[in-house]
Amino acid sequence: MTAAMVPAAPAARRPRGRGGRALPGRLLRLELRHSIVPWLLPLIVALFWFDSFRGSLGGPPLWSVRTFLSLGQGHDVIDFGPLVAGAAAWAGSREFRSHTTDLVTVTPVPRWTARLTAWAATICWIEATFGACIALMYWADAHQVTWGGPPLWPVAAGAAAVAAFTTLGFALGALLPSRFTAPLAAFGAFIALIVSSHIGFDPRSSPYAQILPVNGQGLINYDTGVFYPFQPDVSFDRLIFTGGLILAALGVLGLPRNSGGRTLRRAAAAVTVAGLAATGTAVGLAGTARLEAHGIVIPALHDAASDRPIPYTPVCTSAGIPVCVHPAYRSYLPDVTAALSPVLAQVGGLPGAPVRVTQVPSSYLEPQGAASITGSPPVLRLPLGDLGLPIPVSDDAIFKAQVRLVFVHAFVGAGQGVGGPAQQAVQTALLTRAGVPLSAQPGLTIFSQTPAPAVRAAAGRFAALPAAARHAWLAAHLAALRSGHLTLAQLP
Amino acid sequence: MNVEIADLTRRFGRTEAVAGVDLALGAGVFGLLGPNGAGKTSLLRMLATVIPPSSGTLRLLGRDPGSYSPRREIRRRLGYLPQNLGYYPGFTVAEFVEYFALLKDMPPGRVPAAVATAVERTGLGDKARAKLRTLSGGMLRRAGIAQAIVNEPDLLLLDEPTAGLDPEQRVAFRALLRDLGQRATVIVSTHLVEDVGAACTRVALMNQGKILFYGTPDELTARAAGTDAAGDAPLERGYSAVLAAARTGTGAWS
Numbered sequence: 001m002t003a004a005m006v007p008a009a010p011a012a013r014r015p016r017g018r019g020g021r022a023l024p025g026r027l028l029r030l031e032l033r034h035s036i037v038p039w040l041l042p043l044i045v046a047l048f049w050f051d052s053f054r055g056s057l058g059g060p061p062l063w064s065v066r067t068f069l070s071l072g073q074g075h076d077v078i079d080f081g082p083l084v085a086g087a088a089a090w091a092g093s094r095e096f097r098s099h100t101t102d103l104v105t106v107t108p109v110p111r112w113t114a115r116l117t118a119w120a121a122t123i124c125w126i127e128a129t130f131g132a133c134i135a136l137m138y139w140a141d142a143h144q145v146t147w148g149g150p151p152l153w154p155v156a157a158g159a160a161a162v163a164a165f166t167t168l169g170f171a172l173g174a175l176l177p178s179r180f181t182a183p184l185a186a187f188g189a190f191i192a193l194i195v196s197s198h199i200g201f202d203p204r205s206s207p208y209a210q211i212l213p214v215n216g217q218g219l220i221n222y223d224t225g226v227f228y229p230f231q232p233d234v235s236f237d238r239l240i241f242t243g244g245l246i247l248a249a250l251g252v253l254g255l256p257r258n259s260g261g262r263t264l265r266r267a268a269a270a271v272t273v274a275g276l277a278a279t280g281t282a283v284g285l286a287g288t289a290r291l292e293a294h295g296i297v298i299p300a301l302h303d304a305a306s307d308r309p310i311p312y313t314p315v316c317t318s319a320g321i322p323v324c325v326h327p328a329y330r331s332y333l334p335d336v337t338a339a340l341s342p343v344l345a346q347v348g349g350l351p352g353a354p355v356r357v358t359q360v361p362s363s364y365l366e367p368q369g370a371a372s373i374t375g376s377p378p379v380l381r382l383p384l385g386d387l388g389l390p391i392p393v394s395d396d397a398i399f400k401a402q403v404r405l406v407f408v409h410a411f412v413g414a415g416q417g418v419g420g421p422a423q424q425a426v427q428t429a430l431l432t433r434a435g436v437p438l439s440a441q442p443g444l445t446i447f448s449q450t451p452a453p454a455v456r457a458a459a460g461r462f463a464a465l466p467a468a469a470r471h472a473w474l475a476a477h478l479a480a481l482r483s484g485h486l487t488l489a490q491l492p
Numbered sequence: 493m494n495v496e497i498a499d500l501t502r503r504f505g506r507t508e509a510v511a512g513v514d515l516a517l518g519a520g521v522f523g524l525l526g527p528n529g530a531g532k533t534s535l536l537r538m539l540a541t542v543i544p545p546s547s548g549t550l551r552l553l554g555r556d557p558g559s560y561s562p563r564r565e566i567r568r569r570l571g572y573l574p575q576n577l578g579y580y581p582g583f584t585v586a587e588f589v590e591y592f593a594l595l596k597d598m599p600p601g602r603v604p605a606a607v608a609t610a611v612e613r614t615g616l617g618d619k620a621r622a623k624l625r626t627l628s629g630g631m632l633r634r635a636g637i638a639q640a641i642v643n644e645p646d647l648l649l650l651d652e653p654t655a656g657l658d659p660e661q662r663v664a665f666r667a668l669l670r671d672l673g674q675r676a677t678v679i680v681s682t683h684l685v686e687d688v689g690a691a692c693t694r695v696a697l698m699n700q701g702k703i704l705f706y707g708t709p710d711e712l713t714a715r716a717a718g719t720d721a722a723g724d725a726p727l728e729r730g731y732s733a734v735l736a737a738a739r740t741g742t743g744a745w746s
Contacts, residue, residue, distance in 0.1 A: 025600075108565070
């Protein structure tokens with residue numbers, strides 16, 4: 001050890017050479033070691049756990065719903081966005097804060113290269129954290145979900161959105177450095193997410209709103225990825241959008257005169273233009289988005305293969321009238337069977353009464369899709385995914401009441417509305433006899449209002465009839481009831 | 493000649509920080525003296541290619557730094573210690589020097605040995621793994637010198653390199669300067685005339701953007717002869733004499 005500065009022993013001049021390919025790797029290693037992001041990891045992970053992770057695990061055991069509750073609505077981006085934008089702005093403004101601008105300026109490695117290396121280190125930490133959080137969440141989900149696999153396109157779109165917040169924050173820090181840049185970047189990201197949430201969750205928003213990362217408009221319903229594949233069009237479009245933003249921001253970093261030579265700056269300009277073009281294209285594509293039965297479709301990005309149904313073998317009960325559900329809903333089968341038994345028992349043997357119950361996919365186009373009884377012999381086609389599945393799977397009275405309601409609704413032929421007064425009265429009576437008290441019925445989805453007094457009175461009379469009398473009346477009048485020609489006065 | 497300057501000027505708004513300087517320097521240690529605001533730092537920053545000149549001709553290491561490719565080649569062979577050294581507090585001394593070695597485009601395979609050599613030469617061998625935030629001002633200055641010399645520069649520009657160094661370190665630093673000056677052009681801007689006297693083969697004295705004197709330290713000392721210039725050491729009296737002559741209008745560029 002020495003405390004004195006010593007002249008070097010005379011030595012042959014070292015040959016000069018360029019850094020070559022190993023340079024970015026070694027610089028990246030140094031940048032990774034000194035990134036600010038690891039200091040923020042506990043906060044980011046805590047936010048993710050509190051918001052996305054708990055939300056996902058609290059959902060029904062379906063990949064579609066769990067992904068929707070965490071990634072589909074953009075909770076992941078909300079958890080990561082502001083913090084990573086601030087951290088990246090801090091990293092981007094490092095030279096300014098540390099007063100090393102002159103030292104770095106007089107080095108031969110282009111500043112664009114040096115900045116891209118610092119950006120790469122920041123993004124590596126952030127994306128690794130994002131990936132670990134998602135992997136952990138999906139690992140926990142996989143222990144409860146019994147069928148299928150997680151949709152990965154929303155993960156890619158989320159990762160790209162997080163990368164975009166990182167890159168925009170970094171560019172802001174590098175190009176407009178000040179002590180306030182990092183908090184301003186974080187606050188700006190927070191405001192952007194609030195605006196995105198405000199527009200993205202508004203059902204009156206235009207199709208262009210689909211491009212926003214925080215968005216709850218029709219991306220996923222319960223049966224997404226169950227009967228039909230997840231439609232990746234919107235996720236892919238968001239990937240193009242955020243990828244374009246990332247490219248544009250990285251390109252802008254290389255535009256200042258001190259960023260490098262003319263060739264490098266031209267390349268940076270080309271990257272910027274390409275990024276902006278991609279962003280504009282993605283926005284344009286979002287404008288063509290339309291809602292179809294299995295999800296949002298963007299024609300230019302749509303793959304017809306994702307319209308093909310996913311093959312499956314239904315899970316059925318063997319006792320009584322068979323009830324069959326998709327294997328993804330296996331855990332709901334006992335509840336569905338138990339819910340239907342009291343109403344099926346009331347109508348069993350009637351001409352037109354279902355001899356089988358089978359689950360059908362719910363549709364994006366009919367969010368409150370009604371069940372139907374069709375075919376010969378008649379089959380109750382039940383869109384379970386529309387019924388607000390209980391969390392966790394349990395003896396949930398509301399869920400069972402909903403199942404009974406959609407059945408009696410289909411049975412009297414009420415269609416999409418609440419049905420005529422006579423149909424309402426019969427539905428009310430059947431529900432009452434099946435154990436759903438009249439007072440609870442207005443809370444059910446289809447009966448959003450309390451039936452009129454005359455309907456309630458007729459329902460009371462009909463419910464008070466002996467079971468055999470009701471059965472006989474229904475056998476004689478079911479066709480007329482379904483056609484909507486009966487009046488309340490014609491009920492017994 | 494590693495440095496060739498003709499009528500070099502640098503303006504900041506209406507202020508002319510460097511006003512028509514001419515210099516030609518080969519290998520050796522060259523001292524740049526002058527009072528505060530004389531233009532030393534601006535001249536050094538132009539030589540370091542941090543800022544471009546407003547007018548005049550500048551050639552460094554036989555190249556014109558006005559164009560990108562030659563400037564890049566110059567920077568590959570340049571070492572620079574700014575007056576206000578910035579640093580990354582979380583880096584260790586070795587990492588700090590390695591970082592700039594990599595940015596100086598050194599072959600990565602040679603970087604570890606070069607870093608070790610630079611750190612040893614500045615007497616920081618036992619502090620190589622210490623975080624910069626834990627170092628004293630003098631040690632930070634030495635870390636700055638280490639990053640400046642890590643690429644064995646042909647042109648080394650040091651702005652107030654001995655600020656914060658204790659007397660023992662300054663003596664050692666002068667020895668290092670003399671060693672470096674055997675093959676490279678070393679330009680040292682300083683207020684401390686004893687550094688110039690001990691280490692520099694040539695010296696220039698700047699005031700108000702102009703060079704008032706250029707010669708050997710002995711010649712500067714000789715300027716005090718026959719005057720009542722103030723100063724504790726002969727070189728200081730020469731320095732004062734040149735400045736006093738300039739203020740009374742009798743001084744002349746030598």
